[in-house]
Amino acid sequence: MVGATPLYSLKKFHVSTKLNIQAWCSVKNGTVSCNGKKIVSTDNEQTFSEFAKQIYKEQQWEYPKFYKMDRLSKLTFMTAEILLNEVTISSEEKEQLAVVFSNKSASLDTDRNYQNSINSIENFYPSPAVFVYTLPNIGMGEVCIRHKIQGENAFFVFDDFNPLFLKQYAESLAQNNKATQVLCGWTEIDEKGYKSFLYLASPNGTLPHTEETITKLYTQS
Amino acid sequence: MSKPVYIQEASLVTPLGFSIAANILALENEKSGIEEQHGTDILDTPFYAAMIVSKKIDAAFEKLGDPSKYMKLEKMLLLSVAETLEKSNLQLSEKTALIIATTKGSIDVLDPDISFPEERAYLPVLGKKIQSFFGFKQEPIVVSNACVSGILAVAVAKRLIQNNIHENAVVVAGDLVSKFTVTGFNTFQALSDGPCKPYSKFRNGISIGEAAASVVVSSEKKKNTFVQVIGDGSCNDANHISGPSRTGEGLLKSVQSAMREAEVSTNDIDLISAHGTATIYNDEMEAIAFNRAQLQDVPLHSLKGYYGHTLGAAGLLEAIIGFEAMNQNKLFTSLGYDESGTSKPLNIIQKTEKKTVNTFLKTASGFGGSNAAVLFKKVSCEH
Structure with a gap:
């Protein structure tokens, strides 16, 4: 079984497979909430981009790359940033953190922008800076870059928020020794509006990681 | 277990x-x-x-x-x-x-x-x-x-x-x-x-x-079933949204995660069906990652020379060809390869030939710093 082999094949994570919800954060309609408390509430007259800019300044992130991101990545980044700043998590833990995000519209918000740039020969202006964001997992990549997260990654698409799947998939990662903590959630933006809800599933949490609790937190957010 | x-x-x-x-x-x-x-x-x-x-x-x-x-x-x-x-x-x-x-x-x-x-x-x-x-x-x-x-x-x-x-x-x-x-x-x-x-x-x-x-x-093994999925991993580079990591970190971690789960060592792997998109940076990144994983001597191909890059289909399409490689004990040529173009050596398959393939590794990498590796093992079937 183990022959001339590097040491890593003998190394296993020491894990507690039991996941609880440690913290959660949501962004929708000009409001940011974290662990049930509203931390920012603006008038809902602002466009998403104006709102994102306001949050960025207020939170003093000093991460100019934020301005280059598309709307889905900004939404994903903002929510993850606020959540991960709220919890105590070491850089070692972050390195092994798994990330499981989902939404309904994938990257169609930016896909439409890109499509407009290639629709006619007379007005043909495709840009690599837009094209690169035409995948739903790019925002997840932005979060990983910011926090040096090198754990398991997966992006799923469902018709609606799917708490049961998030719970099952996060648990499968924990049970298969792929992660001890999982950053999970929903991050959706389309013509109709935006909503994100992320939570950290961890052995350090106190709320039960059940479909019922996830649904409750999502609905209250 | x-x-x-x-x-x-x-x-x-x-x-x-x-x-x-x-x-x-x-x-x-x-x-x-x-x-x-x-x-x-x-x-x-x-x-x-x-x-x-x-x-x-x-x-x-x-x-x-x-x-x-x-x-x-x-x-x-x-x-x-x-x-x-x-x-x-x-x-x-x-x-x-x-x-x-x-x-x-x-x-x-x-x-x-x-x-x-x-x-x-x-x-x-x-x-x-x-x-x-x-x-x-x-x-x-x-x-x-x-x-x-x-x-x-x-x-x-x-x-x-x-x-x-x-x-x-x-x-x-x-x-x-x-x-x-x-x-x-x-x-x-x-x-x-x-x-x-x-x-x-x-x-x-x-x-x-x-x-x-x-x-x-x-979970069911049927009479003609000959492939078992024995390990997997999918880790992020945390490096750049469109550029492959210069150290191959995410791919290395994905491969290590799959190998650790499957409890296989480097010399158990008979074939790597790698991503090999033929961009300068992707192929170089893979060569670095496979060398860091000590897999540089394992016969390796990219099937992009036959199919092009089929994006989200690529990993599954190429894995299915790998199952046939196991079934027929055959290594398929990495089409389009001639002279080595990576800074670290790889054992690129240059001639289709018969060779026992019992354990096979499929890998892929993509935008957003994504990587994935899945290990498959041949199991006896009643052909």
Whole structure:
């Protein structure tokens, strides 16, 4: 079984497979909430981009790359940033953190922008800076870059928020020794509006990681 | 000890044929599906891509339904799933998952010249089409994780089955050559000026391809089952959203995670079906990662020289060819390779030959810093 082999094949994570919800954060309609408390509430007259800019300044992130991101990545980044700043998590833990995000519209918000740039020969202006964001997992990549997260990654698409799947998939990662903590959630933006809800599933949490609790937190957010 | 998970049946819809046998024959003859495309409405200049003639898809689709009612990708996915279901005789139950892997789905519907409703661009709509066509009982799970989608979907199926959430899953992966993706990669100056040349000193970019592929993943080992899924990993580089990591960190971690789970050592692996897109940076990154994993001596190919880069389909399509490599104990040539073009050595397969293949590693990497690795093992069957 183990022959001339590097040491890593003998190394296993020491894990507690039991996941609880440690913290959660949501962004929708000009409001940011974290662990049930509203931390920012603006008038809902602002466009998403104006709102994102306001949050960025207020939170003093000093991460100019934020301005280059598309709307889905900004939404994903903002929510993850606020959540991960709220919890105590070491850089070692972050390195092994798994990330499981989902939404309904994938990257169609930016896909439409890109499509407009290639629709006619007379007005043909495709840009690599837009094209690169035409995948739903790019925002997840932005979060990983910011926090040096090198754990398991997966992006799923469902018709609606799917708490049961998030719970099952996060648990499968924990049970298969792929992660001890999982950053999970929903991050959706389309013509109709935006909503994100992320939570950290961890052995350090106190709320039960059940479909019922996830649904409750999502609905209250 | 985790519950064993197997691959039961597979099928392919590619420019090289609509059966696995036709695809293998083409590979044995080193026939590529990549051709110079001109006079298309995709780009006003000629480009190289591996495309499936729409008429061929429509002709094959007649047995399933009216071709005019479905978009091209929908027909490819439906054809593939229909064949896989027919071969496997799978009874769709409450415990059967439908997992769909795609990067862009029917993105061509955004084009103003296409008459289908725009909602067909939504991946859950695509998923529901497949679900209702065959009568799957569960809502489809769509994996859209850039170019690792196809192989990651196999890992997702395995994990859900191992944790008793499902008993089996139909995993189907597909993507199109579209104006959207071709112009996009063109703006990155990532398109090759001839058929792509993975790992070659003379490589200069990708050729895009289109394909659909599907498998049944199951906890049940049937009489003719010969592939077990033994380990997986999918780790992020945390380096750059479009540029491969210079250290191959995420790919290395993915491979290590799969090997650790499978409890295999480097000299147990008989074949690596790598990503090998033929961009300068991707192939170099892979060479670094495989050297760091001490896998540089394992026979390795990229199948992009035959199929082009089929995006979300690539990982599953190429894994299915790997299953045939195990079945026939054969190493297929890495088409397009000539002189080494990576700073670290790799054992690129240069001649199709018979060789025992018991354990096989499939890897993929993509935008967003994504990487995935899945290990498969041959198990005895009663042929």
